[in-house]
Amino acid sequence: MVIVKRKILSLWERLYLPEVLRGLSITFRKMFEPRVTRQYPEEGLPTDGVTRGQPRLVVKDDGNIACVSCGLCEAACPAYAITIDGQETDRFIEREPERFDIDMLRCILCGFCEEACPKDAIYMSNELELADYTREALAYDMEKLKRPASAMRERMDYVKKINDRW
Amino acid sequence: MSQSEAKDSGARDTAMVTITINGREVEADPSKPLIAACHAEGEEVPHYCYHPGLSPVGSCRICQVGVQQGQMPPRVMAACRTPVAEGMVVDTEAPKAHDARRECLEFLLKNHPLDCPICDKAGECTLQDYSFDEGQGEGRSVEPRRKLDKRKSLGDVIVLDQERCILCSRCVRFFEEVPETPQLCIGERGSHSVVETFMNRPLTGNYQGNLADICPVGALTLKEFRFQARVWNLHKVASTCAGCSRGCAVTTEVLRKHEVKRFRPRHEPAVNGYWMCDTGRFALEAPNREHRLCGGILRGGSGQAQPVDTRTALEVARDMLIVHGEALIVASPFLTVEEGRELLALGKTLGARPVFLSPEPNDLTDDLLHTGDPCPNRRGLSELGFDALPVEEVLETLPSYESALLVGERLIDMLGAKNLATLPTALRVVLLECHYVDSPSIDVAVGIPNHVEREGTWVNVDGHAGRIAIARPTPEGVWMATRTIDTLHELLTMSAPGADAPGSATPGAIPSTPGAEATLG
Known part of the structure; x- marks a missing residue:
């Protein structure tokens, strides 16, 4: 059993008002300092190359998807979130995905797909929000995953910098 | 099949010899090359041009092992072209053999494109496997790679990627020895060599599909299976072909528990040897038919x-x-x-x-x-x-x-x-x-x-x-x-x-x- 002894207050403390004024002084001082809280939904989170958001597919500057549907991200995915079917194209790189699905509810944002990709085609974007009304809407298909390379540039440069260390 | 049967029956008549493989004394069949004895013993000897169902030619030189015979000092020899002899001492892991194989591999990879992400053979490619084991991380060659036809159609069944070809000549020998209708040859000379058909005629016959199986790299691929699935995603089950009353031993390969993607021959000496016909191989419509x-x-x-x-x-x-x-x-x-x-x-x-x-x-x-x-x-x-x-x-x-x-x-x-x-x-x-x-x-x-x-x-x-x-x-x-x-x-x-x-x-x-x-x- 613990006996808590009541603190014996000094006369200054028992006067009450000085402590109230001290507290208010802090309040007023902070009012004029820069704010540290964020109005989240209206004001987004700051992101940079280190941000490991949801995986997205890179569309190259010539308009073609960079993915060749090699299936390495599918094999590397520990959550079995990725499903790919390939098809033939007439371009120099003969293979492209016919279907590229990522079930965002399965995705654990580990970044293994990005690491496995030999073609720099899938990157963890700076997109963090994930909300919808149905489960089906969160199983993203290729059209929902495509992003221009310019939008992913920051992450691509960061990953390159990290990889160049080895 | 008649040939492999003849080989098998010939093997039974000859007396077995005793050789030493990696320190173990084993009985070996002198009618078969040394590499067959090593494989029978469970030793891994890499091979591209050697195929147990075809005659050995020794063109890829990747199967080199250390061999000591009689009073001679041990030397490195291609196991597929070396007959087994009494008292032979074989070391498949000899440092000199490893060096020789690594050097051969470097030459084979000299002109082989880095196509693995788009290559259908990736995952079951022996060049890929052995490069992973022993290959160098980077090529030392400063010369550019050969630029050749990457999708040359050889008839209705097969597509040839000449850049990927390592000229092992398995496909050439297959047509000469199994259906006995020679259709392919290695044309040109030296570093210009390519596999081609006579007069660029399309391939014919009911056994073309086997080319995609025996090709050790992804040079010969099936049009039907091209880019259809990654091989590691296929669930493989040993089964029997439904095409005719021969009942060839096959492997049924199913993608995502749903679609049968291909049938491949399975080695069964009493029935089909190493081969199967295209009729059975491409009989995918019936098992995949919908509206069950x-x-x-x-x-x-x-x-x-x-x-x-x-x-x-x-x-x-x-x-x-x-x-x-x-x-x-x-x-x-x-x-x-x-x-x-x-x-x-x-x-x-x-x-x-x-x-x-x-x-x-x-x-x-x-x-x-x-x-x-x-x-x-x-x-x-x-x-x-x-x-x-x-x-x-x-x-x-x-x-x-x-x-x-x-x-x-x-x-x-x-x-x-x-x-x-x-x-x-x-x-x-x-x-x-x-x-x-x-x-x-x-x-x-x-x-x-x-x-x-x-x-x-x-x-x-x-x-x-x-x-x-x-x-x-x-x-x-x-x-x-x-x-x-x-x-x-x-x-x-x-x-x-x-x-x-x-x-x-x-x-x-x-x-x-x-x-x-x-x-x-």
Whole structure:
């Protein structure tokens, strides 16, 4: 059993008002300092190359998807979130995905797909929000995953910098 | 196959010799090259140009091992071109052999493009495997790689990627030695060498598909399988080909428990050696056909097809078969021995005549593998006691019976949906099939699994038993064929013929409570 002894207050403390004024002084001082809280939904989170958001597919500057549907991200995915079917194209790189699905509810944002990709085609974007009304809407298909390379540039440069260390 | 048989029989006559492989004394067959002895001993010797079903040429030099013979110092030799000799001491892991293999590999990779992400062979490519084990991370060559045709069509089956080719000449030797119709050659000289057909003619014959299997890299790929699936995603099951009565040992490869993507030959010296024909290899339409019959379908007095569950359908079938005494049992030649035995017992209870459908032989027969007979279990069913009956004869005989029990896959195809529709309405037809055709003459239909979803035994034309195995799950609501036949048999024995079986007064009547889960998918 613990006996808590009541603190014996000094006369200054028992006067009450000085402590109230001290507290208010802090309040007023902070009012004029820069704010540290964020109005989240209206004001987004700051992101940079280190941000490991949801995986997205890179569309190259010539308009073609960079993915060749090699299936390495599918094999590397520990959550079995990725499903790919390939098809033939007439371009120099003969293979492209016919279907590229990522079930965002399965995705654990580990970044293994990005690491496995030999073609720099899938990157963890700076997109963090994930909300919808149905489960089906969160199983993203290729059209929902495509992003221009310019939008992913920051992450691509960061990953390159990290990889160049080895 | 005749050649490999000749080789095998020749091997048995010669005396075995004793050699030492990695410190172990083993018996080796002198008619086979050293590499075969090493592989038989479980030692991994890499090889590209050597194939156990083809003659060795020693063009890739990747199979070099350390060999000591007599008083000579140990030296590095290509294991595929070295005959086995008494007292030979072999070290497959000799440092000098490793160096030699690594150097060969570097030369093979000199002009090999880094195509693995788009190459269909990736995952089952021996060049990839061995590069992973022993290759260097980076090439040292400053010269650019060869630029050649990356998608050269060689006929209807095969595409050649000349850049990927490592000139092992397996494909050239295959056509010379197996179908004995030489069609490929290595053209040009030196670093300009490419595999090509004579006069750029397209490849012909029924054995082209084997090229994609024997090609150690992804140079020769199947048009049918091109970019269809990654090989590590395929679920592989050892099974038997359904194409003809040869019953080649195959591997059934299924993508995502759903679609059969390819059949590949499996080594079976007594049946097919290392090969299979294209007819069997590309017989993917039948196992992948959609709109399967799941559960049962009844056609009552109203004439409308009504889906019910399997058990309800079998009970109605029982009532029909009991009332209409004289029955004919028509089995499909795709039925396994096990299912045939169950069906025969059922026929005995029913007092029915068991026959199996024997379609006309096709003109695909050749000296190598294809028998031209589309019945994979003809011998098994014949030996069980089924009579072989041609399609026309079955259709002629059927109207003289009161009821018919048709069992097995592809019966509708073989009998013809039109012919089925013209059967007399007095004849009661119970159909156990994978698919359903909406025909007024079929009174009860029950879904069964097809040959990639069942297991059992087929007996081939030479009497060799081949197992068929379950490569993917059966559709929902479909029972195993043996269970379906067995249940029908049980229902029949429970109500002996002549007794007042429930429902026997109104044959073909639809029960008031049909199963809810049965669907025609």
